[in-house]
Amino acid sequence: MDLQLAEKRVKELHKLLNQYNYEYHVLDQPSIPDSDYDRLLKQLLEIEEQFPELTTADSPTQRVGSEILDMFEKVQHQSQMLSLGNAFNEQDVLDFDRRVRQLAGENVSYVCELKIDGLAVSLRYENGLFNLGATRGDGTTGENITANLRTIRSIPIRLNREVSMEVRGEAFMPKRSFEALNLQKAEKGEEAFANPRNAAAGSLRQLDPRIAASRNLDVFLYSVADIGETGVASHSDALNLLDTLGFKTNKERKKCENIEEVLAYIQKWTEERPNLPYEIDGIVIKVDSLKQQQELGTTAKSPRWAIAYKFPAEEVVTTLTGIELSVGRTGVITPTAILEPVRVAGTTVQRASLHNEDLIREKDIKIGDQVVVKKAGDIIPEVVNVLVDRRTGEEVDFHMPTHCLECNSELVRLDGEVALRCINPKCPAQIREGLIHFVSRTAMNIDGLGEKVISQLFKENLIQDVADIYKLTYEQLIQLERMGEKSATNLLQAIEASKVNSLERLLFGLGIRHVGAKAAKTLAQQFEHIDHLMDADYEQLTAINEIGEKMADSIVSYFGQEEAIALMNELKAVGVNLIYTGPKLVLIENSASIFAGKTVVLTGKLERIKRNDAKEKIESLGGNVAGSVSKKTDIVIAGEEAGSKLTKAQELGIEIWDEERLVEELNL
Incomplete structure (x- = not known):
């Protein structure tokens, strides 16, 4: 077979095999026996071996590559994949239907x-x-x-x-x-x-x-x-x-x-x-x-136009054999039920969170009890209740400790909280959990540096704070249990790659009390550099729309510590980025923009600018684009066929613009 005939036959085989594959795997209606499909695929393989230049990326023979990857590279989605x-x-x-209507x-x-x-x-x-x-x-x-x-x-x-x-x-x-x-x-x-x-x-x-x-x-x-x-x-x-x-x-x-x-x-x-x-x-x-979807919009995490109904959780009975305690990164002592292994909603469950001492007392849980267990949302195991009528008298009451299991500091219960807490900032458990949080996917996102590796590094005294992560060497890593040459090299590359993360990831990773991922991004956008945030006082922080009094107090307190200042200097020294690199915001206090500090709602169909583009431009000028109209809304921008949002804005006396006014203010 010459090249010209081979090329023609390859095209025919591509078309046939793709069609048969579609019929079998998508339609579930195969039109030929498996043996015939295999024969045609073998023929294609033989031609490609004879004429390698005819092997293309979309060939049915290329379904399974032989090359083993070193690691998975990160990729940006063209648009955000929201959760429901x-x-x-x-x-x-x-209630969802009522909100939609x-x-x-x-x-x-x-x-x-x-x-x-x-x-x-x-x-x-x-x-x-x-x-x-x-x-x-x-x-x-x-x-x-x-x-x-x-x-x-x-x-x-x-x-x-x-x-x-x-x-x-x-x-x-x-x-x-x-x-x-x-x-x-x-x-x-x-x-x-x-x-x-x-x-x-x-x-x-x-x-x-x-x-x-x-x-x-x-x-x-x-x-x-x-x-x-x-x-x-x-x-x-x-x-x-x-x-x-x-x-x-x-x-x-x-x-x-x-x-x-x-x-x-x-x-x-x-x-x-x-x-x-x-x-x-x-x-x-x-x-x-889709028009109504656009009107309904999204929150920071999920669309308002969709919801996931979760099937009622399966409930099973098992024995609670013990209660284990752990110290979290904020010092909270969390009790966990140890259970006789039992299958719940498709997985074997051996542990379930008990949250705090009050819950244990409220449910009258004793060690040795027969308990009903389910998975909240089919995900998180929890103890529903105790089967009191099955007690034998051998069950044992549980009492929370008075001192921290890790550092022996006295535990306290802060005003307004139900949790017992260790407030020793040098508690090893809190430091370790803080390190695990710092490298997590939603924070600095360092691949290969999971809980087990962090625990090993901490135990071997190779890391004591987050800056130490950036001082790790190949020689130190290779000594760890189950750490091979390739894994050590990949981990060092992942640590190095995390240095360029935008400021909001670092802020969230630091674990400042009350500062979640969304607040970290707001702070990073407003202050742009860690030095500016460190210099901010209570009044500057509370002037920001999404920063409340407790959060402001926590931020000022955190950056007022000598240890925090020393840590920021260490991070600078090892080359960690301390600047916000996302879309810029104009600082509210210096902004001449009409949008600065204002909450804006977009509704109806816009002809001259895409809704997402309008949202980005407004936010870049210091505005906050919300999905629904409330008393806190400052401006409603109404396009063609604006509906209930426009009506509500009129009822509340909110300032209403048409698209022409928007375009004018954005200088488009």
Whole structure:
């Protein structure tokens, strides 16, 4: 066969194999036997071996790469992957519907979808070719797992049209694949996976794509990241578009014209859930109209136009064999129930948080009790109640200690708090937990530096504060248990890479009391450099819209310590970035912008500027863009077909602009 004939045959085989793959893995309607598919694939492999130049990235032979990765690189999502708020009962769903109709009007329809219990992924296509796949990560930045996602046969390598887009979905392990995998592990004497979700996540985070390929994973796609480029007007239309492009979507979805139909859908799948060939942990409810979705907007974490109904938690009975205490990074002493191992909602549970001493007293919990256990939201194990009638008289009362288990300092209960707390700033447990928090994904995000490694480093006296992390050497790391040459090198690279993080990550990582991730970003945007924040006084801090009195006190107190000043100097010396590198804000006190310090709400359709662009520009000028109208709203910008938000603004006497005024103020 010459090159010209080979090229022609390769194109034919690509088309045939992609079609057969789609029929088998997406439609579940194979038109040829497996043996015929294998024969054609073998023929393609032979041609590619003879003519290597004909091997392309979208070839069906390239589903499984042989190259083992060193580590997963970080990638930015084109738009944020938000998490969903939760509903746990019918009233929560009705409340969600009421809030939606208050803001979007009475004429609202929903799309209900099964909530697949897997791993959220983002897939990016350029001119119809799959070129990047990533985990959700923190919603803004994920990990590049393209090589592993290519092994999932239901993910198309090439679409039916040459479009460029980013789509979102859930990768999962079918029940049949999960059972087969755990059978293999049992035969090898290895520990079984607890549930299909963990198995899917573990498979997709393997550095060797051949492992992921052997696990028989699947995927359902459920959204388009930038819907504005597609021309569709509803979520249901977007799902249909995904179907036409060759993606696999879940066909059990349903468009519901009212909340009663939504509740009926929930009831149906609560009953039929066990019959599905894959695990689901709830129902996702989304407003269908994209226009209404835009009007409803989002909070910092989740969209207001969607919610996840979680199935009622499974409850089981087991024995509480003991209560273990731990010291957190803020000094809080937390009791944890030690349980006889029991299966709950798909995993084996041996521990459950008891939160504090008051809860133990309130529920009359004794060591040796028979207790009812469930998973709150199908995730966090908790003790529901004690089966008092099963007591034998051998149960033992539990008493909280008077002194810290780690440093022996006297424990205190601060005014207004129920928790016992160790207030010794040099308590080893608090230092260790603070270090673990500093390197976590939502803070400095240092890959490979997890709880076990931090604990080893702390125990060996190699790190005592966060600055010490940046002084670690290869020779120190290689001495640690289970730390190989490659792992040590990768860890040092990850530590070095974290130095360039924007200031808000460092601020959150420092663990200043009351300062969460959102407040850290606000502070970083306002002050831009750590030195400016360190010099800020109480009045300057409380002048910021989102900074309250307790937080301001905590910040002033933290940076008033000599130890904190010394730590900032150490971080400077080792090259850690102390500057905010995100979108700039004009400081409120110096700003001539009309938006400075104002809360703004956008509603209706804007013709001359995209809503997200308007939001970014307003925030860059010191404004705060909110999703709903309240007494704290200063300006409402009303575009075409503005609805209930405009009405509410008029009722409250809030200043209202049209789009022309907005464009004028933004100098567009």
